[in-house]
Amino acid sequence: MSGSRVDLKVVLLGKEYGGKTSLVERYLHDRFHGDVPYQNTIGAAFGAKKIEVDSRTVTMGIWDTAGSERYEAMSRIYYRGAKAAIVCYDLTDGTSFDRAKFWVEELKRNEEFCKIYLSGNKFDLVENDKSRRQVDYHSVTDYAEELKAEVFETSSKTGHQIKELFFKIAQDYVKEPRNNDAAPEVPKTLNLTDKPKKADCAC
Amino acid sequence: MADSPGRPDGTDDEDQDVLIGEEPGASVHPMLATEDSYEELDYDLNIEAPITEQRERLASGTIASIVEEHTGPASAEEVGTEATELENDVERSSLEGDLSNLQISEEVTQRRADTVPDRQDVPNDTDEEVLQNREAGQREIKDEDIHSSVWRDHKKHVFILSEAGKPIYSRYGNEDKLVSLMGVMQALISFVQDGKNNLRSIVAGGRTFVFLVRPPLILVAVCRTHESQQQLLLQLTYVYNQVLSVLTYSQLSRVLETRKNYDLRRLLGGTEKFLDNLLNLIDQDPSFLLTAVRCLPLDSTVRDTIGHSIQSAKIKDLVFAILIADNQLVTLCRMKKYILHPADLHLVFNLLNASTSFQAADSWIPICLPKFDSAGFLHAHISYLDNSKACLLLLTVDKMMFFELAKCKEKIVEKLKKHHCIEAINRAVAGGGYRCLEVGISDLRHFIYKSKSTAQFTAPELEAPYREKEERARLFNMYQYVHQRVHNAARPLKIMFHVGSREAMLGWVTTGFELYAVFGPLATKQVAILAVNKLLKWIKKEEYRLFILDPPEF
Numbered sequence: 001m002s003g004s005r006v007d008l009k010v011v012l013l014g015k016e017y018g019g020k021t022s023l024v025e026r027y028l029h030d031r032f033h034g035d036v037p038y039q040n041t042i043g044a045a046f047g048a049k050k051i052e053v054d055s056r057t058v059t060m061g062i063w064d065t066a067g068s069e070r071y072e073a074m075s076r077i078y079y080r081g082a083k084a085a086i087v088c089y090d091l092t093d094g095t096s097f098d099r100a101k102f103w104v105e106e107l108k109r110n111e112e113f114c115k116i117y118l119s120g121n122k123f124d125l126v127e128n129d130k131s132r133r134q135v136d137y138h139s140v141t142d143y144a145e146e147l148k149a150e151v152f153e154t155s156s157k158t159g160h161q162i163k164e165l166f167f168k169i170a171q172d173y174v175k176e177p178r179n180n181d182a183a184p185e186v187p188k189t190l191n192l193t194d195k196p197k198k199a200d201c202a203c
Numbered sequence: 204m205a206d207s208p209g210r211p212d213g214t215d216d217e218d219q220d221v222l223i224g225e226e227p228g229a230s231v232h233p234m235l236a237t238e239d240s241y242e243e244l245d246y247d248l249n250i251e252a253p254i255t256e257q258r259e260r261l262a263s264g265t266i267a268s269i270v271e272e273h274t275g276p277a278s279a280e281e282v283g284t285e286a287t288e289l290e291n292d293v294e295r296s297s298l299e300g301d302l303s304n305l306q307i308s309e310e311v312t313q314r315r316a317d318t319v320p321d322r323q324d325v326p327n328d329t330d331e332e333v334l335q336n337r338e339a340g341q342r343e344i345k346d347e348d349i350h351s352s353v354w355r356d357h358k359k360h361v362f363i364l365s366e367a368g369k370p371i372y373s374r375y376g377n378e379d380k381l382v383s384l385m386g387v388m389q390a391l392i393s394f395v396q397d398g399k400n401n402l403r404s405i406v407a408g409g410r411t412f413v414f415l416v417r418p419p420l421i422l423v424a425v426c427r428t429h430e431s432q433q434q435l436l437l438q439l440t441y442v443y444n445q446v447l448s449v450l451t452y453s454q455l456s457r458v459l460e461t462r463k464n465y466d467l468r469r470l471l472g473g474t475e476k477f478l479d480n481l482l483n484l485i486d487q488d489p490s491f492l493l494t495a496v497r498c499l500p501l502d503s504t505v506r507d508t509i510g511h512s513i514q515s516a517k518i519k520d521l522v523f524a525i526l527i528a529d530n531q532l533v534t535l536c537r538m539k540k541y542i543l544h545p546a547d548l549h550l551v552f553n554l555l556n557a558s559t560s561f562q563a564a565d566s567w568i569p570i571c572l573p574k575f576d577s578a579g580f581l582h583a584h585i586s587y588l589d590n591s592k593a594c595l596l597l598l599t600v601d602k603m604m605f606f607e608l609a610k611c612k613e614k615i616v617e618k619l620k621k622h623h624c625i626e627a628i629n630r631a632v633a634g635g636g637y638r639c640l641e642v643g644i645s646d647l648r649h650f651i652y653k654s655k656s657t658a659q660f661t662a663p664e665l666e667a668p669y670r671e672k673e674e675r676a677r678l679f680n681m682y683q684y685v686h687q688r689v690h691n692a693a694r695p696l697k698i699m700f701h702v703g704s705r706e707a708m709l710g711w712v713t714t715g716f717e718l719y720a721v722f723g724p725l726a727t728k729q730v731a732i733l734a735v736n737k738l739l740k741w742i743k744k745e746e747y748r749l750f751i752l753d754p755p756e757f
Contacts (some may be wrong), residue, residue: 039560043569043583044568047564049566070449070473
């Protein structure tokens with residue numbers, strides 16, 4: 001996938017097995033591998049997607065990071081300069097929300113201009129069986145209010161709220177005056193030197 | 204069984220047939236380190252090498268020197284501090300782990316008796332359950348009852364424990380349930396160490412127990428197979444390297460030296476599948492046995508074009524560019540000064556082999572190649588080219604270079620597409636290698652040929668009668684047997700002819716190559732020797748297709 005010009009850097013953070021990779025997979029390729037056994041992400045994976053907001057095309061570069069403790073120190077290089085962070089937690093796992101709080105603190109300390117989006121994943125699991133829910137919606141929204149963060153409860157299995165989440169991120173990005181000033185025309189001229197646009201490889 | 208050790212008259216003749224440097228697949232431009240790990244290992248074990256010397260076997264400082272060369276000493280220091288940053292983090296978490304350990308320590312005995320295994324270091328119970336459930340789904344073998352005969356009868360068990368006797372990994376069954384067994388292993392080792400000796404192996408109950416102590420880790424293999432102690436030690440060394448590739452030696456030793464009691468699984472979590480996969484590969488792939496790399500047979504002009512395409516995309520700090528398809532090497536482009544060790548390349552193959560997630564998106568991962576530099580990480584940009592079978596790895600020392608490398612990859616893909624190289628690779632992979640029939644020797648069923656000067660090997664695809672899984676496994680065991688006989692440290696052989704009930708095998712080792720060939724059971728030694736001479740001529744004729752003899756450099 002082209003790494004050449006990204007307007008909006010988005011990073012996914014959160015505890016391992018929290019559904020970050022599935023979320024990206026659903027958004028970028030609109031698919032969900034329910035039958036494939038869990039594969040932990042190693043290091044990080046990058047994907048890009050163009051999105052149209054208010055008649056403007058924004059190229060989103062999405063970093064899907066590994067949740068494993070081992071890579072914690074490396075995560076800094078992925079959220080550096082990110083305009084948006086999707087901090088994920090697993091709705092069926094209470095501890096994953098503690099982990100999410102850790103990431104929120106980390107972001108607040110290091111990336112002042114990074115907007116935070118809290119995403120409670122695996123919504124399909126709690127939708128029909130309320131007893132499986134381990135993270136209360138209202139306590140999350142209360143927490144988010146303090147942070148001025150957005151909350152989404154998503155399901156990569158059904159696609160619930162995922163497009164909405166990314167659209168909101170793009171919309172906030174476009175609305176933010178700082179981003180509009182900081183979008184110089186220079187890269188566009190650079191683009192001309194890039195050979196005729198070839199189809200993006202589906203990655 | 205009638206095997207005859209190499210007779211001086213016979214072998215001398217053969218040796219003169221092929222001059223050193225003229226043997227098939229020989230090259231004066233090696234891209235891989237050629238020191239024979241098998242013999243190196245032997246050296247390690249025969250001489251009572253002090254630990255410090257053993258450590259020197261692991262390279263260190265290469266990455267720092269590359270950084271220094273390109274940007275001056277200041278940033279090399281920076282890399283150093285970054286590495287420590289990581290370690291500090293680990294220490295912090297290890298401290299947390301230890302605290303919870305203290306709290307729980309009273310319950311430990313009681314817990315062990317429980318049927319549900321607990322991770323004693325993980326503070327939170329729900330956390331544990333989730334982990335457990337997931338792992339159970341992931342590795343069914345984890346569920347195995349360690350008291351069952353099924354568990355006992357596995358052909359090869361591999362265990363990793365810390366020097367303090369803490370379980371880290373078990374190939375079968377849940378290592379949590381093996382606490383006492385690992386305790387015994389640790390006790391055996393320290394008992395012998397007490398007498399200023401090293402425990403290397405035990406043969407008992409139809410099994411071979413092999414121990415490899417690589418402080419701060421202990422690795423143990425327990426086998427019902429006929430592999431030699433040396434072969435098993437080599438395999439344990441690969442397993443050890445796999446652990447290092449995830450953690451680096453500096454991090455591993457730092458963590459376990461400061462906290463002897465640390466549960467290393469916290470850091471290794473999620474990488475069991477790489478160890479599982481590695482052990483499965485070791486049981487079927489001759490590259491590990493031979494410490495050599497298999498190349499994808501490819502027309503030399505195509506391979507050259509691919510090499511040039513990669514070369515032309517060169518950017519600063521790109522140390523290695525590796526193109527792999529179907530577990531075989533297509534090409535390897537390297538910084539002039541640095542060569543890669545086959546054992547490191549095996550880790551890369553294992554990484555791709557064990558995970559399908561790289562196919563989905565471009566990945567950026569830290570990986571330690573212990574023979575290259577055990578002290579730090581290289582950073583790898585991994586991508587499958589254009590949805591093909593070909594996977595490109597770009598390795599650098601700079602962790603901020605993802606986008607530069609992404610551009611570099613695009614350039615390479617563009618060039619490869621222009622010259623239709625990706626199709627050529629796909630065709631070569633779909634074709635499944637070459638057939639033994641091509642050689643034109645009627646009784647020859649299969650062979651493995653390793654060129655020592657390039658650390659590469661070639662073998663035709665397996666055909667009848669080796670189509671079935673069991674037969675393949677049996678053939679591989681035969682290869683292992685001949686290999687261990689010719690490499691026997693006490694009584695090495697140059698040439699060996701072994702007639703079994705179902706096939707005859709010839710093993711032949713010279714300074715330049717190793718050759719193992721399989722014939723029908725009625726083949727005589729004379730027929731076999733004539734045949735392998737013809738075979739060598741054929742390999743020589745095809746060497747540019749089968750081997751990488753002119754590797755590109757940056």
